[in-house]
Amino acid sequence: xxxxxxxxxxxxxxxxxxxxxxxxxxxxxxxxxxxxxxxxxxxxxxxxxxxxxxxxxxxxxxxxxxxxxxxxxxxxxxxxxxxxxxxxxxxxxxxxxxxxxxxxxxxxxxxxxxxxxxxxxxxxxxxxxxxxxxxxxxxxxxxxxxxxxxxxxxxxxxxxxxxxxxxxxxxxxxxxxxxxxxxxxxxxxxxxxxxxxxxxxxxxxxxxxxxxxxxxxxxxxxxxxxxxxxxxxxxxxxxxxxxxxxxxxxxxxxxxxxxxxxxxxxxxxxxxxxxxxxxxxxxxxxxxxxxxxxxxxxxxxxxxxxxxxxxxxxxxxxxxxxxxxxxxxxxxxxxxxxxxxxxxxxxxxxxxxxxxxxxxxxxxxxxxxxxxxxxxxxxxxxxxxxxxxxxxxxxxxxxxxxxxxxxxxxxxxxxxxxxxxxxxxxxxxxxxxxxxxxxxxxxxxxxxxxxxxxxxxxxxxxxxxxxxxxxxxxxxxxxxxxxxxxxxxxxxxxxxxxxxxxxxxxxxxxxxxxxxxxxxxxxx
Numbered sequence: 447x448x449x450x451x452x453x454x455x456x457x458x459x460x461x462x463x464x465x466x467x468x469x470x471x472x473x474x475x476x477x478x479x480x481x482x483x484x485x486x487x488x489x490x491x492x493x494x495x496x497x498x499x500x501x502x503x504x505x506x507x508x509x510x511x512x513x514x515x516x517x518x519x520x521x522x523x524x525x526x527x528x529x530x531x532x533x534x535x536x537x538x539x540x541x542x543x544x545x546x547x548x549x550x551x552x553x554x555x556x557x558x559x560x561x562x563x564x565x566x567x568x569x570x571x572x573x574x575x576x577x578x579x580x581x582x583x584x585x586x587x588x589x590x591x592x593x594x595x596x597x598x599x600x601x602x603x604x605x606x607x608x609x610x611x612x613x614x615x616x617x618x619x620x621x622x623x624x625x626x627x628x629x630x631x632x633x634x635x636x637x638x639x640x641x642x643x644x645x646x647x648x649x650x651x652x653x654x655x656x657x658x659x660x661x662x663x664x665x666x667x668x669x670x671x672x673x674x675x676x677x678x679x680x681x682x683x684x685x686x687x688x689x690x691x692x693x694x695x696x697x698x699x700x701x702x703x704x705x706x707x708x709x710x711x712x713x714x715x716x717x718x719x720x721x722x723x724x725x726x727x728x729x730x731x732x733x734x735x736x737x738x739x740x741x742x743x744x745x746x747x748x749x750x751x752x753x754x755x756x757x758x759x760x761x762x763x764x765x766x767x768x769x770x771x772x773x774x775x776x777x778x779x780x781x782x783x784x785x786x787x788x789x790x791x792x793x794x795x796x797x798x799x800x801x802x803x804x805x806x807x808x809x810x811x812x813x814x815x816x817x818x819x820x821x822x823x824x825x826x827x828x829x830x831x832x833x834x835x836x837x838x839x840x841x842x843x844x845x846x847x848x849x850x851x852x853x854x855x856x857x858x859x860x861x862x863x864x865x866x867x868x869x870x871x872x873x874x875x876x877x878x879x880x881x882x883x884x885x886x887x888x889x890x891x892x893x894x895x896x897x898x899x900x901x902x903x904x905x906x907x908x909x910x911x912x913x914x915x916x917x918x919x920x921x922x923x924x925x926x927x928x929x930x931x932x933x934x935x936x937x938x939x940x941x942x943x944x945x946x947x948x949x950x951x952x953x954x955x956x957x958x959x960x961x962x963x964x965x966x967x968x969x970x
Contacts, residue, residue, distance in 0.1 A: 488797035488806040491813040492631045492703030499697055499704055499714040501639040505779040506693020507722055510645040510772050513729045518749035520686050521734060523679035525742045526668055529730040530675045531687035536723025538894040539691050542859060543719055545866035545888035547712035548879060550698050555951040557794045558698040559858050564950030566865025570935040572950050573800050575858055577931030578924055580791045582854030587784040588829050589847025591616050592840050594777025601774045604767055613834040619778050620827060623785050627819035630812040631703045634782055641779040645772055653732040655760045662738030669734045681901050685908060688898050689852050690726060694718035695859060696787045736760060785822060792818035799945045800934050849909030853902050854924045860895035863888045
């Protein structure tokens with residue numbers, strides 16, 4: 447079976463209880479720019495619109511990598527009905543988004559997973575969840591950094607340049623990402639947007655040409671037949687499809703950096719879900735149509751060149767090099783997206799004293815989490831250096847980082863769904879919300895995501911590679927961070943109750959007020 451490492455590396459063949467917070471201390475040490483207790487000292491700012499936010503989080507999923515890698519393997523797993531994997535995943539995550547975005551309308555706090563789990567399940571699980579989110583996204587970052595290095599090396603060589611070690615290309619990418627992370631989110635959004643548009647255009651060209659020409663044997667409804675989807679490979683295809691959506695949930699993390707959080711975040715979240723799902727489902731359909739009845743056999747025999755050959759057949763063989771270059775830039779864009787997510791989790795935890803407060807610093811000019819960003823880059827650099835020195839096969843770094851991080855994020859999404867249900871069950875349903883939004887949808891999402899997480903753990907080899915059960919010990923890494931986060935919260939509860947009371951970015955507006963006023967929500 448294919449693991450995430452195999453899928454990603456396949457693209458190398460292309461072309462080659464809530465209580466009132468205590469009184470706030472407004473003291474801030476301006477000379478050292480070290481955050482004090484004034485909330486404004488640790489609040490980010492920005493002017494992102496829905497489109498920019500969508501493109502920023504979509505970059506996480508690396509569209510060209512998915513289309514040229516994951517889709518072919520999904521076809522091999524489940525057969526010609528593979529497009530339904532993304533349709534089902536879209537439906538499941540759209541249900542997740544219902545409760546998630548409801549929280550964004552009523553909880554005016556930054557922190558996303560951290561804030562929501564804290565309010566729904568408690569402060570100790572909240573910090574544990576934040577630690578898990580941080581390490582999960584860090585691991586994904588390491589994996590994608592390594593992948594981008596290998597792809598940059600391959601692109602340079604394909605264009606007639608010298609053979610460069612992957613780690614050297616990764617180092618160059620690290621410098622670029624570190625610089626971009628220092629500035630306000632708008633700069634990153636522009637870079638990510640440009641790369642995303644190019645990727646989407648390339649794949650859209652492929653889809654249009656294949657469908658216009660009718661593929662190998664004409665257009666067919668067979669890939670959309672649900673009776674052909676359920677077989678021994680269904681779970682594998684769904685795991686890959688759900689994994690492709692990782693990153694869309696980061697919309698809520700940018701609450702302080704968008705124009706109108708109440709509108710922008712829900713809009714961007716739903717757009718991201720449906721754009722990812724629709725785009726990948728259509729691309730999977732096109733790839734199957736391109737090969738006709740032989741699509742499944744081709745996916746089983748040689749999935750690594752499936753997209754490349756179809757592109758050459760229906761569009762142009764000259765686009766192979768362009769595809770290779772875009773795969774490399776897609777990797778860097780994905781790194782930038784994950785880097786920004788990690789920086790904001792570190793900054794939120796620093797602001798709450800759950801990590802060194804130094805990390806909470808906001809740049810006086812760019813209003814970016816520049817200290818957390820650099821700290822993230824430093825940790826990632828150490829991990830990459832250790833990986834390059836100790837692991838001879840870079841695909842192991844890619845698979846382990848990306849797979850382990852994906853399992854962590856999926857787990858957090860399941861926990862957040864439970865947290866949304868628990869929060870509104872305790873505080874009461876707002877007059878402006880329906881039972882579907884605060885109870886039914888979160889429970890359904892918790893069940894769906896819980897099933898996905900269980901399957902991911904059972905078939906952990908699909909995420910990190912190796913034989914079934916061989917690398918389960920790697921799960922000790924996220925478990926250790928969860929325990930560490932819970933330990934920090936319990937230490938603060940016993941020794942610093944003033945700080946403990948503020949966990950979950952409690953310096954934000956009261957969680958039980960209407961978003962348009964300071965009056966309590968009326969519940970039914």
